[in-house]
Amino acid sequence: MIKIENEYINFPKKVKENNYKKQNHQPRSIHNPNRTKTHKLNLGLSSPIVNNTMKKIDTGIEGFNKLLYGGLPKGRAYLVSGEPGTGKTMFSLQFLLTGVRQGEKAIYITIDERPEHIILDAEALGWDIQPYLNDGRLQIIDATKHFSTAKNKNFDVKKIVTDIIGYVETSKATRLAIDPIAPLIFSDDAFPDVVEYIRNLIFSIENNTGCTTLLTSYVPMGSEKVSSIGIEEFAASGIIVLKLVKLNNKRIRTIGVRKMRGTRIDLTEYSFEILEKRGVVLRQPI
Ligand SMILES: Nc1ncnc2c1ncn2[C@@H]1O[C@H](COP(=O)(O)OP(=O)(O)O)[C@@H](O)[C@H]1O
Ligand SMILES: [Mg+2]
Numbered sequence: 001m002i003k004i005e006n007e008y009i010n011f012p013k014k015v016k017e018n019n020y021k022k023q024n025h026q027p028r029s030i031h032n033p034n035r036t037k038t039h040k041l042n043l044g045l046s047s048p049i050v051n052n053t054m055k056k057i058d059t060g061i062e063g064f065n066k067l068l069y070g071g072l073p074k075g076r077a078y079l080v081s082g083e084p085g086t087g088k089t090m091f092s093l094q095f096l097l098t099g100v101r102q103g104e105k106a107i108y109i110t111i112d113e114r115p116e117h118i119i120l121d122a123e124a125l126g127w128d129i130q131p132y133l134n135d136g137r138l139q140i141i142d143a144t145k146h147f148s149t150a151k152n153k154n155f156d157v158k159k160i161v162t163d164i165i166g167y168v169e170t171s172k173a174t175r176l177a178i179d180p181i182a183p184l185i186f187s188d189d190a191f192p193d194v195v196e197y198i199r200n201l202i203f204s205i206e207n208n209t210g211c212t213t214l215l216t217s218y219v220p221m222g223s224e225k226v227s228s229i230g231i232e233e234f235a236a237s238g239i240i241v242l243k244l245v246k247l248n249n250k251r252i253r254t255i256g257v258r259k260m261r262g263t264r265i266d267l268t269e270y271s272f273e274i275l276e277k278r279g280v281v282l283r284q285p286i
Pocket of ligand 2 (some may be wrong): 090
């Protein structure tokens with residue numbers, strides 16, 4: 001039996017409704033007089049902001065940790081940006097599976113694609129994810145329905161944020177992927193909601209879950225942007241950019257780290273391949 005949640009809104013009620021309110025619209029500025037108070041309210045001792053030594057986690061992407069001088073700083077939210085087909089979904093799954101194989105719990109929230117497709121894609125790549133789905137170490141949450149109705153103005157941003165936080169807390173997941181973060185980007189009507197949703201989601205996840213999170217963000221074909229509307233890139237703690245570029249009449253995949261709070265980074269872009277079983281594998285600098 002594949003463990004898939006078909007309804008998005010079936011999270012336990014013990015979700016901390018207040019977490020959302022406490023930090024709603026608190027910009028992360030040192031000039032914000034409420035900043036200290038907000039963080040005291042929301043952050044535990046394990047918070048990356050409280051700790052001076054930043055713990056790093058293995059991304060599981062072959063050759064990628066060295067660009068981050070060891071791995072991704074734990075407990076923060078990162079943007080994985082790229083055009084369609086650049087490998088964002090595979091990258092995110094690989095990140096989650098790496099944790100799961102090391103005994104962690106992981107949650108993948110799919111907003112664009114049906115969970116069945118995600119599972120088939122993973123299996124086509126030679127990743128046997130069924131055992132992890134069966135024992136609940138990996139959960140794929142289907143949010144496709146929820147977001148397809150979002151265009152009908154019934155889009156409850158606060159509920160989405162609190163539900164995601166609650167779900168992560170209940171399951172004790174340490175790795176989370178939301179793929180993609182802003183599905184309503186091209187709907188002008190929904191613009192204010194999307195901005196609010198992204199900002200609150202990122203701040204709430206970072207301050208309340210301790211989970212290391214990847215948020216995928218699609219950019220239009222041929223665009224030099226790293227995010228759809230610009231909010232994600234400021235709110236996220238780091239940006240990983242995936243591209244398909246033309247080199248000598250061939251299209252090659254590239255990966256680069258654009259920004260990463262709390263660690264040195266190697267800004268060099270590397271070519272990469274998506275290989276059977278191994279997934280995303282970095283090759284040489286370009
Ligand atoms: N089984 C596979 N073997 C090799 N490459 C694959 C396999 N599955 C997917 N890919 C590559 O990954 C690409 C899609 O990656 P994906 O993570 O779905 O992109 P994105 O989420 O950015 O749209 C495909 O275009 C294909 O080139
Ligand atoms: Mg995808």
